[in-house]
Amino acid sequence: MSRIETTFKALNRPALISFITAGDPDYAQSLSAMKALAAGGADIIELGMPFTDPMADGPAIQLASERALKAGASMKTTLQMVRDFRADNHDTPIVLMGYYNPVLQYGLEAFAKDASEAGADGLIIVDIPPEEADPLLDAIQPYELDLIRLITPTSDETRLPKLLNGASGFLYYVSITGVTGTAQADSQAVAAHINTIKQSTDLPVAIGFGIKTADDVQRFAAIGDAVVVGSALVQTVADNAGNDQMPEMLRGQVDALSKALA
Numbered sequence: 322m323s324r325i326e327t328t329f330k331a332l333n334r335p336a337l338i339s340f341i342t343a344g345d346p347d348y349a350q351s352l353s354a355m356k357a358l359a360a361g362g363a364d365i366i367e368l369g370m371p372f373t374d375p376m377a378d379g380p381a382i383q384l385a386s387e388r389a390l391k392a393g394a395s396m397k398t399t400l401q402m403v404r405d406f407r408a409d410n411h412d413t414p415i416v417l418m419g420y421y422n423p424v425l426q427y428g429l430e431a432f433a434k435d436a437s438e439a440g441a442d443g444l445i446i447v448d449i450p451p452e453e454a455d456p457l458l459d460a461i462q463p464y465e466l467d468l469i470r471l472i473t474p475t476s477d478e479t480r481l482p483k484l485l486n487g488a489s490g491f492l493y494y495v496s497i498t499g500v501t502g503t504a505q506a507d508s509q510a511v512a513a514h515i516n517t518i519k520q521s522t523d524l525p526v527a528i529g530f531g532i533k534t535a536d537d538v539q540r541f542a543a544i545g546d547a548v549v550v551g552s553a554l555v556q557t558v559a560d561n562a563g564n565d566q567m568p569e570m571l572r573g574q575v576d577a578l579s580k581a582l583a
Contacts, residue, residue: 324414324442325467325490328364329525334582335542337362338527339575340418340551342369342385343402344394346562351389354558355406357568359413361575367445367549370399370419377447381552384559396427400439407440416469416490418445421457429460436466443467443490451483458487471495472518472526474510481521491525492518494545496532512544535581542582550578 322330329336339358344351358366371389375382403415417436424432424446436444444466449457451470458468467490474495476484485492496511515526528541529549541548557574561567 323465323467323490324412325365325416328414329491329546332364335545336364336525336527336547337538337575337579337582338365338367338416338529338547338549339363339554339578340367340369340382340549341554341558342371342382342389343399344371344389344392345369345385345555345558346388347392348394348398348402350558350562350567352402352405353568354571355402356409357572358554358575359406359410361572362579363413363575365414365416365547367416367418367551368399368403368441370396370417370423372420372423374422375420379552381555381559385555388559388562396423396432400435400441403436403439403441411440414442415440416443416445416467417441419447421446421449424457429456433460433464433466437461437464441466443469445469445471445493447471451486454487467491469493474514478517481518485522485524488522488524491527491547492522493549494518494526494528496528496530496541508540508544511541515544535577538578538581548582550575 341354355366371386371394375386461468468487469490470484470488471493472484494515511528518526525546527547527549528545532538532541532548532550533553538548554571557571561570
């Protein structure tokens, strides 16, 4: 089994998935932050691949990409961060999340090979529809990387089979029609849609966008198989850049979120 599948099967509760942007505010602090996520109890880590036009993201993550790129982040440094994290942590799944342009520019086959060898477990490519994903699926198949698909409130029953085709690892349910970190979803509407989705797949469903606090985590964990917290963690990194205590602050924040799932 993959690390992602192993993690979901081993838990007797919903998973906590945490997100930060690779290289924000610089390489060393970002690597320390990534390690702090795992130390705080994150079950899966999404590592953002910095990009100049992160159109699905709100201000917090947009600014994180800007800071990372200004500090010299690239796809190569992002994959190096995965390697450096794996030097001490062989168990926590890592999902690379971002946009298709940097992956395409790197080269699909080269990216799949290098991401797998670095220790990544899956990909979330926000802006690639299933109709255009076959070249990427072909590239990652030999390396057993999961392609995690996004499902949104506007994904109806006729669209769902296309989204599920080729999906693996888990599904990422975008709980709002908007960008990251800017609004909070209607939990009843989310629950109804996820019930529909689960009639068509056995894949775990993670809920993201707008989940920030322990209360949010607890409420949406009652609906899905995992919750994703991103912008709130990215903001902690931003607010404490250059502070030696930033990793410990982040670890404590994740610990509080994790305890809401106990």
